[in-house]
Amino acid sequence: MRITVLFFALYSVLRKQSCNVKVYAPRLVAEGRARLRGRFSIETLLPSAGWVRRAWQPTEEDLYNSCGLDGVVFSRIFVFSLRVFSLAAIIGIFVLLPTGMVGGNELHEKLHVCSHLLDVSNQTPMEFVGRLWCHFSAAYIITGVMCYLLYAEYKYIAEKRIAYFNASKPQPQHFTVLVRDIPLHAGNSLSDTVEAFFTEYHPSDYLLFNFLVDALDDVRLPKSLCTVYRKLTHLKSTSSSSQNQNRSGFFGMFGKRVDLVRDYSKKLEDIEQNVRLVQSDSRRELKFFPAAFVSFKSRYGAAKALHIQQSVNPTEWVTEWAPEPRDVYWPFFSTSFMQRWISKLIVFVASVLLVILFLLVVAFVQSLTYLEELEALFPFLGKILKITVISQVVTGYLPSLILHLVAALVPPIVKLFSAMQGYVAVSQIEKSACKKMLLFTIWFLFFANVLTGSVTSEIEFLFDPKTIPSRLAVAVPAQVHICLHQVLINDIENFKINLLHFSLLMCDFISRHCCRRKDDKFEIPSIPYYSEIPRILLFVLLGLTYFLLAPMILPFILVFFCIGYIIYRNQLLDVYQPKYDTGGRFWPVVHNSTIFSLVLMHIIAVGIFGVKKLPVAAILIVPLPVLTLLFNDYCRKRFLPVFRKFSAEVCSYFARSIAFFYVCSCSMPHMVRFLFPLKRSERASNGSRTKKNPGFALLCGM
């Protein structure tokens, strides 16, 4: 606890240093809201709680304006958990703990006391019935309250999502549908095919289409294009003219001064000129992708075209909502239906292999704690392991170090897997990665910790559904300490690291003092929802599973959520800039995971009563998971469609005939594609417009 306070103090001091402002508030800098203290004062060296107040104060409205609905959903997870665990902690500490309290005040005993509390052997029947009654009521009350809160949250976020959609300005992606797997017959060009199809089947709604050409691969300029464009934008946004000049020599330190803006503008124009040359070269064959962005006259028209199956063959003319321009992920635009299907299968197999690999690592790590086994495996290590220091390191720190390293490798691997599944938007990839991470987190950080054993025993566990409750009931209480230590403590440290950004701080420090041309590479990070949400949901799982067994864990979880709430609000407002806005589509994941945690709590309760040979109690708990699952089914029917598709009522709200060109900003430098707006009648008039904005014109590809 003291370390936590120290960390917070350190953060508040470091944050005040104006040289660190790009590490601790990059977003404020980018938006020009950062107060840069010009000169040194004693105040900047004193720790203060001002940042906590600033993170606490903003309303949900502010958060929404700053981070979109996803940020709101993220903070609602904390609000929801705080509500649930406040009640759970009150019930746990004031009701469950006293009934189980036999003696001794130490935490150690308290933690263990509840798991022994239903031991009938040394209790009178009356005492026992009373305790049973308490535990039952607690399980039923907490389930009821959670279901009510889950329902309220789901409803609240669904309403927010609809309101958000209604209130937003008409945006190109709402009028545009991405069509893939366009069938090409010999003799017909892609543009003719698309034009003919949509004018025939959507005559009243169809507006125009952009299709995708793999043009820049030939021009050999793609890599520099985006860098130049980004640098130019950055330079234009910073006002002071002195910064825009640089020496032309070695690392910008020698040579004559040049105007960077003019320099980059020139470069951009050269690239554009080159591209135009290539395009106007009629002999060159363009490599068309069998995909197109089709725009409609109204949101409703786009929704209609999206929801109705286009072709007789469901694997052709596959439609989906066009992603936000900033959210587009290019590599899989040209994939066909079959390729996507196969890559999904490959990803599934790869995930299974990853799980097995991770299980092997965990098994190896667990074997490290028994030096004898290690010696038997590697006899040549015998002498080395006899040295006390080494044996201590090997048994004490090495296992936790290896686990941490491997666990740190998992999120990027999982994200890579999701990216391979053929999604066309970063948000879709991260949502899919979030689900995978959730499975992974729950399985490894919970089950692998609880069910310490070999790979085979864990697989056996899955294949023997009858014994699951009783095995969990035995294993879960036994591992309270490990769970508390490994997960809770480690993760609060993780928060602090997240807050302090040590690695970034060091990089920034080095770059500022050793290499002076870092300014234009300055990038605002985006929050990795896919790895953060599962981590938080793990605590909901922990809190619920230990609610009946060891209520003393609940205050710790409450503290965790309080700290997390402040830290993440701070990060959302000052540090991270959202890269996309899914409109709260992460909430169904949170909801389902919470329902899973609840049902797991019920299964463990059944197991405990079974182990303690109280069949009546076990049977009386059974309706709880059934009711919870029914509640979940109802929620799925009632709210999930809102997150999947927009209804006629919502779409018609903005059914105005506004024409939009769907212009995608290039998110990956080496994958810049050209978008051709090819409605013939409009073709002629486009030339004049593109002159105004070279960046736009370039991307528009006219």
Add this chain to the structure above:
Amino acid sequence: MRITVLFFALYSVLRKQSCNVKVYAPRLVAEGRARLRGRFSIETLLPSAGWVRRAWQPTEEDLYNSCGLDGVVFSRIFVFSLRVFSLAAIIGIFVLLPTGMVGGNELHEKLHVCSHLLDVSNQTPMEFVGRLWCHFSAAYIITGVMCYLLYAEYKYIAEKRIAYFNASKPQPQHFTVLVRDIPLHAGNSLSDTVEAFFTEYHPSDYLLFNFLVDALDDVRLPKSLCTVYRKLTHLKSTSSSSQNQNRSGFFGMFGKRVDLVRDYSKKLEDIEQNVRLVQSDSRRELKFFPAAFVSFKSRYGAAKALHIQQSVNPTEWVTEWAPEPRDVYWPFFSTSFMQRWISKLIVFVASVLLVILFLLVVAFVQSLTYLEELEALFPFLGKILKITVISQVVTGYLPSLILHLVAALVPPIVKLFSAMQGYVAVSQIEKSACKKMLLFTIWFLFFANVLTGSVTSEIEFLFDPKTIPSRLAVAVPAQVHICLHQVLINDIENFKINLLHFSLLMCDFISRHCCRRKDDKFEIPSIPYYSEIPRILLFVLLGLTYFLLAPMILPFILVFFCIGYIIYRNQLLDVYQPKYDTGGRFWPVVHNSTIFSLVLMHIIAVGIFGVKKLPVAAILIVPLPVLTLLFNDYCRKRFLPVFRKFSAEVCSYFARSIAFFYVCSCSMPHMVRFLFPLKRSERASNGSRTKKNPGFALLCGM
């Protein structure tokens, strides 16, 4: 076999008697195509194979014209099975059986020989490898061929379905969507709400709507209405004027002759008059259902309105395709979303209870074969059971009798359950019942026969997935005889009963000779797909599971499919009249069930090799089920959407602005509802049209 030939001869003789024509060819009679032989000749008493030729000759086109796509699908099941099992029988008899043949020619030995064939103990390694190779190749070949045929069939039927939809005349149900759960706010009438909603959100497509009024409950005439109408239609269709006259006295035997047509027309006019009176009575409060049939100007408009979610709240304005007018099932029109959800849950619970009940019955029946157990349970039976005849009856015939009776009770119960789920069309109910029956048939006629044991052992079987392959591998070969006898023989008898219609024949005979007024009650039966399809699919399952173990069973199954093909074609063409046309939506059920059978075959193969301690062989089989499931997943993606919804291409094919009134013929006399076409502008012009056809006018409710 001899009995089968005898039955066929008897059928051909009975069929030729002109007095039986209404039992054996009711459809031909109804359509006026039956050749009624006026006088007795010796030819009519000689058996002939003419009916077989007549059943064989018609092409698929004829079958389609006569029974719709469902009839074609039904006959394709036989064609598909014949193809598969011809190949399987050839492989089984000429390849698998010789490799397993050690000696002895009796069927008994042959049946058993293959299950012992992989016994390594008394074989040289080379022999064993050869046999292993044979069985492997057989498993892989049959799986490959089946997958190819399944793909071809799925594609063929999907194309047929699309062609059928394109070729059909514009029908009211293609332009109409059933809207349920219409939210009613105080002050707004139902008609205003519907009108406002659809004119706002579907301005270009919306045409008019009919809503449903519970009117005839007050008029107290519903029961007679349909009977009168049907009688009138029937009388008008039969030409001879002598039949249309009847005596007015007791049972039509005494009194003066009256013209029945005039009589019924008068009755119908009276009812209509009555209804009009009630309708025009403005003081009477109409009981509106919160549901409406909304018609659109084009098929495409209806499809668009169907596929897009209407309301922000997904439980309101729920849309689905309007069923065919003859297919409508009224009782659940007024149910709300919540009621349907709850009734589905109740049906689920009831189905589980039914399964448990049936398991108990099976367990009781199995205990009957052990008289000692029965005596121990019911001591007072001791003396009675000592009598030889009674003990023989109890152990020999009683179990099979009870099982047959209970099994006969299942289809109607299952159909009742499906009807309770809130469907609005008989076809939907029968499709749901078909799936339930399939589960039931496979579980009880296959697993319950194979895994003879107590209730608990069967439940344990499910909860112990690891041991499934080995347990099946032991149990399935041991029960060859039971399967052959109980299922194969019994079911061929079932065919014969189906063909001869003994019960109907008796009823008809009695009614013709004892009570002369049967003519107008004459009804054409419809084929109960929901109970017939699962029965046929059970044989596919049997054939596949015994393919490797006892190939001698395959010729029997081939004979079964040949006989079934002829009999069912005969029944489809002459006897049954389709009540609805789902457009081949039963095929996905058949496909999935066949895939299940294939995977079960693979699991048993894995089990056999496991039991024979050949781990390499067991592992080499494992890719087969995986590949089969992948194939199924591909088919699901490629073809299933065609059976679920119509695409833009298909719908636009007929996008003409034809206005249709969705007029439902009343399928259940006691549930007649009125349909009000309420587009105000059209109201005035409707009066004139309704005069022409009283039946139409009545149902249209003008």
